[in-house]
Amino acid sequence: MTPKPTPLLELSKLRVEFNGSAGRKVRAVRDVDLQIYEGETLGLVGESGCGKSTLGRAMLRITEPTAGAINYLGLDITRLRGTVFRRTRADLQMVFQDPFGSLNPRRTIADIVAEPMLRARGMSRADARTAVDALLEQVGLGREAGARRPHEFSGGQRQRIGIARALAPSPRFVVADEPVSALDVSIQAQVINLLTDLIRERGLTMLFISHDLGVVRHIADRIAVMYLGQIIEIASRDDFFAGPAHPYGEALLSSVPSLGSARERIELAGELPDPAAPPPGCTFHTRCRYAIDRCTVEAPELREVAPGRQVRCHLPLVPLSAAPSSPAAPVTKGTVA
Numbered sequence: 001m002t003p004k005p006t007p008l009l010e011l012s013k014l015r016v017e018f019n020g021s022a023g024r025k026v027r028a029v030r031d032v033d034l035q036i037y038e039g040e041t042l043g044l045v046g047e048s049g050c051g052k053s054t055l056g057r058a059m060l061r062i063t064e065p066t067a068g069a070i071n072y073l074g075l076d077i078t079r080l081r082g083t084v085f086r087r088t089r090a091d092l093q094m095v096f097q098d099p100f101g102s103l104n105p106r107r108t109i110a111d112i113v114a115e116p117m118l119r120a121r122g123m124s125r126a127d128a129r130t131a132v133d134a135l136l137e138q139v140g141l142g143r144e145a146g147a148r149r150p151h152e153f154s155g156g157q158r159q160r161i162g163i164a165r166a167l168a169p170s171p172r173f174v175v176a177d178e179p180v181s182a183l184d185v186s187i188q189a190q191v192i193n194l195l196t197d198l199i200r201e202r203g204l205t206m207l208f209i210s211h212d213l214g215v216v217r218h219i220a221d222r223i224a225v226m227y228l229g230q231i232i233e234i235a236s237r238d239d240f241f242a243g244p245a246h247p248y249g250e251a252l253l254s255s256v257p258s259l260g261s262a263r264e265r266i267e268l269a270g271e272l273p274d275p276a277a278p279p280p281g282c283t284f285h286t287r288c289r290y291a292i293d294r295c296t297v298e299a300p301e302l303r304e305v306a307p308g309r310q311v312r313c314h315l316p317l318v319p320l321s322a323a324p325s326s327p328a329a330p331v332t333k334g335t336v337a
């Protein structure tokens with residue numbers, strides 16, 4: 001028997017609540033348990049507002065979790081303070097959806113990319129200069145880009161700068177939050193191919209957040225589906241695209257005919273419920289076409305229905321004896337044409 005791989009990052013009961021209007025608590029992330037294995041890209045999908053960004057930001061403590069633990073190499077990051085936190089945090093970086101908003105317009109690209117090398121890794125200026133040149137080459141901008149400022153670049157180029165800055169402290173784990181959704185489709189493919197190359201060359205582990213299943217299919221090894229702050233399905237990429245086990249995933253996939261799903265289109269009834277007042281029982285029951293009485297009163301647990309495949313549903317769509325698949329098994333990733 002092959003030993004189970006050790007997660008690089010493990011979330012236990014991670015919770016994020018915001019103060020909503022009229023003193024109501026917005027439960028954006030609800031007690032999430034999740035393992036991310038070294039070298040894998042985990043795609044996090046779900047409708048707008050289901051909590052994907054909040055979960056990604058909480059994993060890096062950009063948004064402080066309300067409760068729970070984030071285990072990274074034996075350390076609970078939520079408990080770290082001061083220098084130890086800053087040093088550890090340099091291993092964990094983020095690529096944002098809108099790189100322009102996060103790039104200081106007054107600074108040169110070389111300064112922007114060098115800053116985390118100097119601050120987080122204590123590099124000398126001379127070493128940082130050499131490393132910046134190499135990184136700008138690696139992300140396809142060329143070292144000449146270093147002397148210019150953010151406004152001189154197109155959206156796709158700015159995202160390359162955002163990626164260079166995230167990689168500057170040589171992280172092991174990167175959260176990419178909708179990194180291509182603001183870009184033209186032709187540019188999206190180039191940035192996805194760049195990320196795929198960087199993941200392979202640097203052995204990066206990544207949480208890739210996207211509402212676009214077509215994009216996720218090109219880059220992710222495993223898929224986690226989120227609904228109203230909870231993970232409701234986890235599967236290998238191939239298993240998920242062959243047929244989601246949760247009715248929500250089934251509906252999401254059916255809405256993208258280009259993904260080759262021969263199934264009928266399933267309309268999701270109504271809007272995403274208010275995360276400050278989630279429905280009782282299974283939170284998806286109000287929109288689920290298979291819901292039975294039990295779903296309205298009893299909240300399902302996230303349970304394993306096949307090796308490496310978990311689902312939070314009383315009536316999962318795959319048979320309990322579904323074909324085995326390893327959670328961290330290497331998957332050949334596609335190149336976007």
Ligand SMILES: Nc1ncnc2c1ncn2[C@@H]1O[C@H](COP(=O)(O)OP(=O)(O)OP(=O)(O)O)[C@@H](O)[C@H]1O
Binds near residue numbers: 019046
């Ligand atoms: N700072 C905040 N204060 C109050 N509520 C917030 C805050 N940030 C997010 N929320 C709420 O938390 C819930 C989850 O939002 P989040 O942005 O994480 O979802 P998402 O799936 O990433 O959606 P999107 O793709 O639109 O960003 C939403 O109801 C959102 O309105």
